[in-house]
Amino acid sequence: MTATKKDVLAVLRTIEDPELKRDVVTLNMVQRVDVAEGRAIVELKLPQRAAGFKEAMRQAAKQGIEGLGLVPDVTFSIDLAGSGSAPDGPGAGASNPLPRVKHVIAVGAGKGGVGKSTVSINLAVGLARAGKKVGLMDGDIYGPSVPTMLGTDRYEVRAEGKILVPFEVHGIKTMTIGALVEDDKPLIWRGPMAHGAFQQLATQTDWGDLDFLIIDLPPGTGDVPLTMSQLLPLTGAVVVCTPQKVAQDDAKRAINMFRQLQIEVLGLVENMSFFIGDDGKEYDLFGRGGAEMLAQQSGVPFMGAIPINTNLRRHSDAGDPTANFTGEDTLSAALEAVTRSVARQVEVHVASGAGVGPTLNIL
Ligand code: ADP
Secondary structure, X not given: OOOOHHHHHHHHOOOEEOOOOEEOOOOOOEEEEEEEOOXXXXXXEEEHHHHHHHHHHHHHHHHHHHHOOOEEEEEEEEEOOOOOOOOOOHHHOOOOOOOOEEEEEEEEEOOOOOOHHHHHHHHHHHHHHOOOOEEEEEOOOOOOOHHHHHOOOOOOOEEEOOEEEOEEEOOEEEEEHHHOXXXXXXXXXXXXXXXXXXXXXXXXXXXXXXXXXXXXXXXXOOHHHHHHHHHOOOOEEEEEEOOOHHHHHHHHHHHHHHHHOOOOEEEEEEEEEEEEOOOOOEEOOOOOOXXXXXXXXXXXXXXXXXXXXXXXXXXXXXXXXXXXXXXXXXXXXXXXXXXXXXXXXXXXXXXXXXXXXXXXXXX
């Protein structure tokens, strides 16, 4: 039997962008696939970022196509203008499942443990304290820590029909996968389950009217950001990074991932930037300023630095983020500065015409 276009597409589905770990079909890099007279004609369009993967992709495509008994004719073009094509999603014209939410903002990080959930929570509480209507969705479905940090781990989840009723704490609405599973069970989700869980939390929670829905993403560049980009129209993403060189490399990958998914990176937050000792002195433990440098190099706004702070950790463990804003000055000042910076970048985004809502005077 002669191979068909479908067989060639199946081959292309095995070829991955090594950085995003997604195949070239899912990433909409395939411009043309034709099979005619024993030849498979394939055209791929790569973002500039992925230009270096061209030869490896060509070899893999050739090998696969020859395996089908066809002569490969594989050509590439490089997309110099954009960050690359993203899979179809609300940005590509699909309907918006959250029409009552003005701004969806994702918080991501290249790896775990850098304070992504801490920043998500304090950003949500900070915006609420500034008078905004805010929801926080714990999209970190593999390791939800939001329930502990908000103190909702003691609460029973309620549903009305198929719709989840969010918890209302610290001035925000929140829903988490942690409310739906037992907290000491490991969360092992296969791709489609992760997709379903994320979708349920985002679209089957009664968020009501919100100015901001903050989404705490899982660390790294896995399935969930892709699901999110297909499902929700995002205003943009905030990337959290610690100052060390190795952390910057991970953050760079996160920035590239958002760009590949055509999600604007609103800015970079440096967490665990420095430590203030009992003597009042500032100690530079991890190389303060590293994330700011990365922000400059990557052409994204720097949104401020949060120090290592024992009270911040203590209030997180106690599920009381409000205390971060009512206590000592250095902590509340740093968190409020980051909140203002995020709000400002949303204003810039709206003013640039990229936003969907009306121009806001945010803070
Ligand atoms: P991630 O979401 O990136 O995995 P978390 O926000 O869960 O990281 O933070 C990991 C741990 O570090 C938590 O115990 C948190 O309270 C603590 N932590 C985060 N940022 C700080 C900080 N600036 N100062 C002190 N502790 C912090």
